[in-house]
Amino acid sequence: MRILHTSDWHIGRTFFGEDVSAQLREALLALVAAAREHEVDAVVVAGDVFDSTMPSAAAFDFLTDILVALHETGARVVLTSGNHDSASRLRFQSRWARASGIHVIADPESAFGAIELRDEHGPVRVYGVPYLEPALIRHVEGAPASRTQEAAMRWAADLARADLDASGSPRSLLIAHCFAAGVPASADAQDIERDLTAGGLDVVPVEVFDGFDYVALGHIHGRATLRDRVRYSGSPLHYSFSEAGSPRGAWLVELDAHGFAGAEWLPLPVPRPLVRLRDSLRALLEAPDYEAVREHWVAATLTDERRPVDAMSRLRTRFPRAVHVEHAPAERRGREHGGYAATLAKAPTDAERIERFLEHTRNGQGPTEAERRILEEALDEYAAQEASR
Structure with a gap:
């Protein structure tokens, strides 16, 4: 039987x-x-x-x-x-x-x-x-x-x-x-x-x-x-x-x-295979090696230093079955020994604490010059408001 x-x-x-x-x-x-x-x-x-x-x-x-x-x-x-x-x-x-x-x-x-x-x-x-x-x-x-x-x-x-x-x-x-x-x-x-x-x-x-x-x-x-x-x-x-x-x-x-x-x-046949990809967003969108998995179910890990804007919709221009994306930079910079709390403790001013926060969340990249000017203006306005109370 x-x-x-x-x-x-x-x-x-x-x-x-x-x-x-x-x-x-x-x-x-x-x-x-x-x-x-x-x-x-x-x-x-x-x-x-x-x-x-x-x-x-x-x-x-x-x-x-x-x-x-x-x-x-x-x-x-x-x-x-x-x-x-x-x-x-x-x-x-x-x-x-x-x-x-x-x-x-x-x-x-x-x-x-x-x-x-x-x-x-x-x-x-x-x-x-x-x-x-x-x-x-x-x-x-x-x-x-x-x-x-x-x-x-x-x-x-x-x-x-x-x-x-x-x-x-x-x-x-x-x-x-x-x-x-x-x-x-x-x-x-x-x-x-x-x-x-x-x-x-x-x-x-x-x-x-x-x-x-x-x-x-x-x-x-x-x-x-x-x-x-x-x-x-x-x-x-x-x-x-x-x-x-x-x-x-x-x-x-x-x-x-x-x-x-x-x-x-x-x-049994696998009509649509699953694949995990790990690379920068630009490489995933342009590298010819990934053409073979264009129609797979895709879970992508992006290694860009900064989190790419609108990553999923951009991925789907090449991988229409992309269903999951996460950001994990290839290198972690700007993380001093002792962790994030210790790093903040060494920053004496509000401006420096904000800068350390941005470095922590951006893989070591601090504020741009334009962002620094905005932060300075915001902190000055806050200080003025506190002083007038």
């Missing part, structure tokens, strides 16, 4: 306020093409289908288009809710969808009845675990009173293992959306919105997932292999500059008669 593992689509998300739906559609249609090419039996989506708990009508239409396209490949689809999803909205019309082989699992109260897939070797039990917010599942019979993700996920995995043991099925798959222990730095997990409590209690130990042939995880946006049978697929798009250059794709998982037989990474 061949299973395609993907997650974190974040339909409806923007990138620095820019619409990325066209890029996401291109990436997901490539996923559909991969499902068809590799004759995939099932596609699993491990949470964060939408980016918002209040997805727009356009976001629902987008999801419908992709699910219909996946269904037309002949694959069954199993998707679960993530922390960004509204469980009630995601599972809307799920009963109708199930009749066509599209399984939406978003309700903790009915999440642990297995979906059964079959191939020439027999059944595969698929357990979809929706995002389990501990505070929202305490009313569910048997749910833990603990406030931790570890307790909630252990409870769900135990229920799935009990059902698996009772079924006698030799093969199984678990789908979950959580932050599991052991995520490597290369997975670019630092930007994940997760509510880690004191001591890291919301990190789920990887041994919680023991006993399943494959565990398809979602929540972090970079691919990661925690164990051979426990993996994150990451998001199909880059949603942060910290993710720039990291691969985008899905895992093609193979189950043979005995269980897990391997996983192959299938890359």
Whole structure:
């Protein structure tokens, strides 16, 4: 049996306020093409289908288009809710969808009845675990009173293992959306919105997932292999500059008669790559070396001694997809030992303190002659006003 593992689509998300739906559609249609090419039996989506708990009508239409396209490949689809999803909205019309082989699992109260897939070797039990917010599942019979993700996920995995043991099925798959222990730095997990409590209690130990042939995880946006049978697929798009250059794709998982037989990474296209640029504004606008990234998403660090005026609009004359700019001069001058406060303390007059302030904020450049004359006039007027009180 061949299973395609993907997650974190974040339909409806923007990138620095820019619409990325066209890029996401291109990436997901490539996923559909991969499902068809590799004759995939099932596609699993491990949470964060939408980016918002209040997805727009356009976001629902987008999801419908992709699910219909996946269904037309002949694959069954199993998707679960993530922390960004509204469980009630995601599972809307799920009963109708199930009749066509599209399984939406978003309700903790009915999440642990297995979906059964079959191939020439027999059944595969698929357990979809929706995002389990501990505070929202305490009313569910048997749910833990603990406030931790570890307790909630252990409870769900135990229920799935009990059902698996009772079924006698030799093969199984678990789908979950959580932050599991052991995520490597290369997975670019630092930007994940997760509510880690004191001591890291919301990190789920990887041994919680023991006993399943494959565990398809979602929540972090970079691919990661925690164990051979426990993996994150990451998001199909880059949603942060910290993710720039990291691969985008899905895992093609193979189950043979005995269980897990391997996983192959299938890359997806990156319709608009991300790039960080660091140079003076003039060089960014004129140097031929930057022509190759004209249509990328651009985050620029400007090294000019003084902060350029209207930098973003000028950058966009060459890089129309520039979305972030910051000023970090190449050299820091005019900063005496002891810091800014010590520098001010050595300036005995108001005029000198203003000059030190300008040097501090302008990378060592004090007032121009015209600015010096204006300051002198302003200080003289202030002194006259004080003297007349």
